[in-house]
Amino acid sequence: MNAENIQLALDLLPLQLWNTIYMVVVSTFFAVIIGLPLGVILTIADKGHIKENITIYKTLELAVNIGRSFPFAILMVALIPFTRWLVGTSLGTTAAIVPLTIAAAPFVARLIESSLKEIDRNILEAVIVMGSSSWQIITKVLLIEALPSIISAITLTVINLIGYSAMAGLVGGGGLGQVAIQYGYNRFNTFIMLCTVILLILLVQVVQLLGSYASRSINKKRGILSHE
Numbered sequence: 001m002n003a004e005n006i007q008l009a010l011d012l013l014p015l016q017l018w019n020t021i022y023m024v025v026v027s028t029f030f031a032v033i034i035g036l037p038l039g040v041i042l043t044i045a046d047k048g049h050i051k052e053n054i055t056i057y058k059t060l061e062l063a064v065n066i067g068r069s070f071p072f073a074i075l076m077v078a079l080i081p082f083t084r085w086l087v088g089t090s091l092g093t094t095a096a097i098v099p100l101t102i103a104a105a106p107f108v109a110r111l112i113e114s115s116l117k118e119i120d121r122n123i124l125e126a127v128i129v130m131g132s133s134s135w136q137i138i139t140k141v142l143l144i145e146a147l148p149s150i151i152s153a154i155t156l157t158v159i160n161l162i163g164y165s166a167m168a169g170l171v172g173g174g175g176l177g178q179v180a181i182q183y184g185y186n187r188f189n190t191f192i193m194l195c196t197v198i199l200l201i202l203l204v205q206v207v208q209l210l211g212s213y214a215s216r217s218i219n220k221k222r223g224i225l226s227h228e
Helices: 003-044 054-069 072-078 080-087 093-116 121-129 134-145 147-171 175-185 190-226
Strands: none
Touching: 003 054, 003 093, 003 134, 003 147, 003 175, 003 190, 054 093, 072 080, 072 093, 072 147, 080 093, 093 147, 121 134, 134 147, 147 175, 147 190, 175 190
């Protein structure tokens, strides 16, 4: 470690840390926008649920499974023409959001489906007997009851996207991954590589702590309300 490496780290890492956060937050937002409705449909269209439709379920299940089966590095390259058409370039942090979103959306859909299917069937049967509409069941029962689990699912998605964003540096996606590859690996700069790894680990830890806190807070609040 020397003064030159320290200065290089100070010049590069703050901006690229922000770029990583930007990529992850925006791609998580769009992945949830896409994945949440898919997860809901996968749940309610499944056998024995409120809107059973095996054809729709099997079709969406196939699409989600295909989306999840692509290795991210291959997906990034395959989506370059689409990314270039959508945002005007295949390089940079904004361009990286496209493959990050497409990679995460099927993952979110599966996690949401799993969260919603954990809800006690007795609760669903009770609200159905009360005459609740499908929309009311989805918005006021399924999503509300599964909220702590959904928050955990989104937390896991963010953590995965942090890893994916580092891989995006392989194709000029920007962020900490590009610093690690361009300045750490290619220039054999162990100090820069180590700093990048530490920042990524800290970022994951912060996300996990915030997600766990939010999930516990909701469960704790429900526990207090249930005893009142």
